[in-house]
Amino acid sequence: MAYNYLLSDTRDNGICILTISAPKTLNALNSAVLKELDTFIGSLDSAVKVLIITGDGPKSFVAGADISQMSTLSAKEALEFSKLGAGVFRKIETLNIPVIAAINGYALGGGCELALSCDIRIASDNAVFGQPEVKLGIIPGFSGTYRLSKIVGQGFAKEIIYSGKNIRSDEALRIGLVNHVVSIDELMPTVLALAETIVANAPIALKNAKKSINEGFDLDSEGAIALESKLFSDCFNTADQKNGMAAFLEKRKAVFENK
Numbered sequence: 001m002a003y004n005y006l007l008s009d010t011r012d013n014g015i016c017i018l019t020i021s022a023p024k025t026l027n028a029l030n031s032a033v034l035k036e037l038d039t040f041i042g043s044l045d046s047a048v049k050v051l052i053i054t055g056d057g058p059k060s061f062v063a064g065a066d067i068s069q070m071s072t073l074s075a076k077e078a079l080e081f082s083k084l085g086a087g088v089f090r091k092i093e094t095l096n097i098p099v100i101a102a103i104n105g106y107a108l109g110g111g112c113e114l115a116l117s118c119d120i121r122i123a124s125d126n127a128v129f130g131q132p133e134v135k136l137g138i139i140p141g142f143s144g145t146y147r148l149s150k151i152v153g154q155g156f157a158k159e160i161i162y163s164g165k166n167i168r169s170d171e172a173l174r175i176g177l178v179n180h181v182v183s184i185d186e187l188m189p190t191v192l193a194l195a196e197t198i199v200a201n202a203p204i205a206l207k208n209a210k211k212s213i214n215e216g217f218d219l220d221s222e223g224a225i226a227l228e229s230k231l232f233s234d235c236f237n238t239a240d241q242k243n244g245m246a247a248f249l250e251k252r253k254a255v256f257e258n259k
Ligand code: DAK
Pocket: 024, 025, 026, 028, 063, 064, 065, 066, 067, 068, 077, 078, 079, 081, 082, 085, 106, 108, 109, 110, 111, 132, 133, 136, 138, 139, 140, 141, 142
């Protein structure tokens, strides 16, 4: 399918770079962009083993939901819009491969929420984060209240959401909102290096690890530990487990087949 707002580059090694491109609005998310994202994520090729999401240009990852489009929504339409965005971000969060956000500038409102739905966040030093919704008379609507609290804790989440203040990348690093901060020139090489490390590992093990971390978080301790045990034991039904352990014992590098 041809996309108006998405550029994608899938490499032979199974790494796909998805770039959100709406330059006139600093890559803001309107419903057309969200629908394209929904289609793209829903039809991702099984050859893709790690997805990187970034924004077009040197200034902005995603500057939020599109305020000009949101400004005229009725409450009913707002609910539809929120469901669309929240649904796409949930698809990203539960995608069965690792997703890395390469945050190359503004990550405000829906842009910050998009980054929060990814597994790992790496930012350039010019990145700016915030949930400025209360300044517009609304609250985060793409699951930001939930995920920001999960990632940085309720104290920092409440400060960021109640104040509507932007924070710079060094502060985002300090509170655990991002994993690493690098220069804008180093951003994609750093993200690609991590993606290459991840992509060399067993895909089913990665899928099960992601599921265990994501789903275990919302369970009690007993449930989370039982889920991990089940997903751990499931790995023993895979050829990759046999191959990975044999490779270790034979002192060679494992090449995984995703089976
Ligand atoms: N929406 C629409 N247009 C945007 C935009 C946005 N979020 N952000 C930037 N633009 C547009 C600007 O209007 C401008 O357009 P022109 O004037 O050139 O036509 C162009 O992008 C360049 O922006 P600036 O001229 O403002 O560039 P600066 O470098 O001076 O400033 C900035 C960059 C990112 C600091 C500034 O543009 C800014 O503050 N933008 C708004 C950021 C923001 O407030 N983002 C959060 C949006 S609220 C919900 C669903 C979803 C949400 C909430 C509820 N439900 C339905 C329940 C999510 C809400 C949000 O994300």
